Amino acid sequence: MAGDILSQNEIDALLSAISTGEMDADELKKEESSKKVKVYDFKRALRFSKDQIRSLTRIHDNFARLLTTYFSAQLRTYIQITLGSVDQLPYEEFIRSIPKMTVLNVFEMRPLEGRVLMEVNPNIAYAMMDRIMGGIGSNMNKIDNLTEIETKIISNIFEKSLDNYQEAWDSIVEIEPFMEEFEVNPQFLQMVSPNETVVVISLNIQVGETSGMINLCIPHVVLEPIIPRLSVHYWMQSDRKEPKPDEIDALKKHIKLADIPISAELGSSELSIQEFLQLQIGDVIQLERSIDQPLVVKIGDKPKFTGQPGKLNKKLAVQIIDHLSRGDEDGE
Numbered sequence: 001m002a003g004d005i006l007s008q009n010e011i012d013a014l015l016s017a018i019s020t021g022e023m024d025a026d027e028l029k030k031e032e033s034s035k036k037v038k039v040y041d042f043k044r045a046l047r048f049s050k051d052q053i054r055s056l057t058r059i060h061d062n063f064a065r066l067l068t069t070y071f072s073a074q075l076r077t078y079i080q081i082t083l084g085s086v087d088q089l090p091y092e093e094f095i096r097s098i099p100k101m102t103v104l105n106v107f108e109m110r111p112l113e114g115r116v117l118m119e120v121n122p123n124i125a126y127a128m129m130d131r132i133m134g135g136i137g138s139n140m141n142k143i144d145n146l147t148e149i150e151t152k153i154i155s156n157i158f159e160k161s162l163d164n165y166q167e168a169w170d171s172i173v174e175i176e177p178f179m180e181e182f183e184v185n186p187q188f189l190q191m192v193s194p195n196e197t198v199v200v201i202s203l204n205i206q207v208g209e210t211s212g213m214i215n216l217c218i219p220h221v222v223l224e225p226i227i228p229r230l231s232v233h234y235w236m237q238s239d240r241k242e243p244k245p246d247e248i249d250a251l252k253k254h255i256k257l258a259d260i261p262i263s264a265e266l267g268s269s270e271l272s273i274q275e276f277l278q279l280q281i282g283d284v285i286q287l288e289r290s291i292d293q294p295l296v297v298k299i300g301d302k303p304k305f306t307g308q309p310g311k312l313n314k315k316l317a318v319q320i321i322d323h324l325s326r327g328d329e330d331g332e
Contacts, residue, residue, distance in 0.1 A: 047197045047220050048088050052230040055172075057086045060201045060216070063168035067203070070164050074157070075131040077208060084202035084213065092194035094217055095186050104189060105158045106181040112173070114222035115180060115191050118158060121212030124205055125154050132157065136208065146184065155182045173226050192219045199223070264307060264318040265296045294321050 048056075061083045071079040103120040130136070132153055146154075162177035169175050183189050192198070201216040223230070243251075267287030271279075289295075294306035297318060307318040 048199060048223075048227075049231075052227060053086055053088070053199075055230040056199060056201065057083065059168050059172065060086065060203070063165055064203050066164035066168060067161060070161055071128070071207075074160075075128060075207070077131060080204075080206040081214075082204045084204045086199065086201050088197055088199050090194065091192050091196045091198045091217070091219065094198055094200050094215075095189075098186055098215065100186070101184055102186065103154060103158075104181075104183040104186060105155070105179060106183065106189065106191070107159075107162060107177050107179045109169075109175045109177055109222060112175060112222050112225060114219050116177075116219075116222060117189070117191060117215075117217040119186075119215040119217065120158065121205075121214070123210050124207055124212035124214070125157075127207040127210040128157055129153050131207070151182060155179070172229050191217075192221065196220060260299055263298050264309070265298060266309075296324070 064081045064083045068079055068081045071081070098119050099122070102122055103125040105118040105120065106115050107118065108115055129150060159179040162179060165177050166175055181189075197220045199218045199220070201218070203214040203216070205212055205214055267289035269285050269287050271285070294308055295318060296303050297305035297307045297320065299305075303324050305323060306321045308321060310317050310319055
């Protein structure tokens, strides 16, 4: 724990106290050996492991990068979005921590059940709306009396950003985010019970000279069906399945019946464009291969054998002489 780590000044002060006799080293050892009791708050039940929190951090760090690109293009200005923190706490505590009047986007992560809350600082929402309307991105917090047009513009900005949220989750689960509700007063919004554990992801966002936070609140009930996928074991396990013996036999059978082209190359020659254009009927092209050299037999376009030409039942034929060594393409 971070609280157990002493700074250099604290270490120096501790050593000084021991050397001057103000503190007894034996008493410190006794205190260290005594049984320590860790305080546990049942109202703040930790239902996500550190491993699962790390997976959620990775997902939303990717989401922050996708949002940076998306909003920069939509608002035609540079937007900086970074992941601030990922914490788990009771829903009631989260509601108390956000402003009394703010921008609240409620959406679903179908096919997962439950609703997710995206809380946006009003200054950020107004700065984005100002850019959409052709302004410089100034903020003006009057969230308590939004007009219908302002409500629609702000709602559309974040509804379209849900495509990026879908992409951020693609490696874990296929979701179809759907914007369900827009609200400005968190007191009128009751998604889960007050003591329900939620994961709160805080994103830092900078729009021009305006900075603020975007908070995503995901209840435990939403993530419960996919919690095993948030474990590192899910990432380490292989999706490859060993083929069954009958599948291998069927594959071999189909491979043996596959048709492949076989060609015997008598030889080759190089001509200039001028020589090629001057070719007439009856001209003879001299090949680079001597008549006493074996032919190259190709499987597809790969040289595999050497052979000698002949006849079999009054038809042209090639007799296989030897295998070509790997990398030997001219058969010499």
